[in-house]
Amino acid sequence: MKNINIGIFGAGTVGKGVIKTLIDKSDLFFKRTGINIRIKSVCIKDINKKRDFPLENIILTNNPNDILEDDNIDIIVELIGGIQPCKDIIFEAIKRKKHVVTANKELISKFWIDIYSLAEENNVLVFIEGSVAGGIPIIQTLKRDLISNKIQELVGIINGTTNFILSEMTLKGKEFQETLKEAQRLGYAEADPKNDIEGHDAKYKLAILSSLISEKFILPEKIYTEGITNISKKDIEFASKFGYVIKLLAILKNHEDNKIELRVHPCMINKKHPLSSVNSSFNAIWLKGDLVGDFMLYGKGAGELPTSSSVVSDILNLCMEIKQGNYIHINIKENHENILEIENIYSKYYIRLLVEDKRGVIAIIGSIFDKADISINSLFQEDVYDNKAEIIIITHIVQEKNINNALLLMKNYKEILEVENIIRLEDF
Numbered sequence: 001m002k003n004i005n006i007g008i009f010g011a012g013t014v015g016k017g018v019i020k021t022l023i024d025k026s027d028l029f030f031k032r033t034g035i036n037i038r039i040k041s042v043c044i045k046d047i048n049k050k051r052d053f054p055l056e057n058i059i060l061t062n063n064p065n066d067i068l069e070d071d072n073i074d075i076i077v078e079l080i081g082g083i084q085p086c087k088d089i090i091f092e093a094i095k096r097k098k099h100v101v102t103a104n105k106e107l108i109s110k111f112w113i114d115i116y117s118l119a120e121e122n123n124v125l126v127f128i129e130g131s132v133a134g135g136i137p138i139i140q141t142l143k144r145d146l147i148s149n150k151i152q153e154l155v156g157i158i159n160g161t162t163n164f165i166l167s168e169m170t171l172k173g174k175e176f177q178e179t180l181k182e183a184q185r186l187g188y189a190e191a192d193p194k195n196d197i198e199g200h201d202a203k204y205k206l207a208i209l210s211s212l213i214s215e216k217f218i219l220p221e222k223i224y225t226e227g228i229t230n231i232s233k234k235d236i237e238f239a240s241k242f243g244y245v246i247k248l249l250a251i252l253k254n255h256e257d258n259k260i261e262l263r264v265h266p267c268m269i270n271k272k273h274p275l276s277s278v279n280s281s282f283n284a285i286w287l288k289g290d291l292v293g294d295f296m297l298y299g300k301g302a303g304e305l306p307t308s309s310s311v312v313s314d315i316l317n318l319c320m321e322i323k324q325g326n327y328i329h330i331n332i333k334e335n336h337e338n339i340l341e342i343e344n345i346y347s348k349y350y351i352r353l354l355v356e357d358k359r360g361v362i363a364i365i366g367s368i369f370d371k372a373d374i375s376i377n378s379l380f381q382e383d384v385y386d387n388k389a390e391i392i393i394i395t396h397i398v399q400e401k402n403i404n405n406a407l408l409l410m411k412n413y414k415e416i417l418e419v420e421n422i423i424r425l426e427d428f
């Protein structure tokens with residue numbers, strides 16, 4: 001019988017779930033792996049705070065070195081989040097030949113090469129299932145179950161906060177600010193919601209997925225990112241009128257010429273696409289593989305138990321790899337140099353304009369779109385007030401730089417009062 005000792009950093013929502021799961025299901029995990037998995041130590045900021053997990057047989061400490069310097073600890077589980085002190089803890093653990101399980105998307109996405117190179121040098125493994133889409137096992141699916149595929153496209157709803165807000169706005173016909181406050185009250189959004197609503201959380205997750213898929217390192221800052229703060233009730237209503245819903249999507253497209261297209265932004269998708277019915281705080285990842293074809297995973301993207309499902313599965317898988325003793329390291333050594341600039345992507349576009357409601361305005365718009373080489377698919381006008389009208393245009397597929405040219409041309413016409421919103425529209 002093999003014993004494996006674990007040291008856990010952090011006992012917040014996920015940490016607590018992981019500790020309770022490892023204790024409550026220890027017999028089952030022994031039956032499934034043949035390994036006796038024991039939490040030896042837990043490192044937390046405040047060792048005097050009352051905890052609602054059993055403390056017998058666990059050493060509580062607020063000194064990371066008590067875990068890092070303990071030669072009897074085989075695996076560290078980092079569940080603190082953010083860059084520091086996690087970076088120092090993980091690097092030190094690896095140097096001391098400890099395997100690592102972490103759900104830290106920001107750290108992994110920014111320091112992928114350093115972490116995995118150091119891990120290979122020290123012949124230890126770093127497992128990160130909890131870092132993307134909470135309970136959805138997308139990392140193992142890509143690494144193992146779809147290993148025979150070339151992934152051509154991946155589209156994810158991988159941020160629960162923004163999906164909750166957009167779903168509520170859609171279902172209840174509410175504006176963004178009001179819905180954000182409601183999401184904060186219900187615990188779906190943080191007190192400081194910037195990381196989620198501005199798209200950064202989804203960007204870190206897409207950076208991890210795209211590095212894994214392309215086998216080249218993609219820094220999060222290379223990913224074009226737009227959040228959902230500009231989406232209004234009106235955009236959602238117009239989208240619906242045309243048969244679409246608005247979702248914050250993380251998009252990856254692998255091009256034939258080895259270029260990769262990566263972007264996080266609100267996007268209109270057809271109501272018939274399976275991603276359109278992913279509502280509330282649920283996450284889903286749809287992808288297209290050259291062998292498997294269309295494929296989708298759906299589940300809870302956050303929360304104590306769903307994320308614990310991923311973290312504890314990582315711990316069990318890692319234990320079984322340790323038992324076998326033959327490690328396969330993730331082999332990503334270079335940066336991806338071939339990321340498509342946003343102005344070079346092709347998409348359809350929804351454009352909402354506020355214009356003077358008078359003769360000739362549609363002709364002006366028609367001539368601008370003609371000059372910018374953009375073909376219009378549908379056009380809709382709604383009266384607003386004071387001789388003003390809203391014009392909604394949906395284009396055919398066009399390169400983004402043509403849209404930018406059209407926007408520049410619009411500045412020359414006083415009849416076009418405002419470009420109220422532009423949202424990309426995709427028929428996946």
Ligand code: HSE
Nearest residue numbers: 158159160161301302
């Ligand atoms: N803040 C994330 C979300 C959950 O809203 O999906 C953790 O990744």
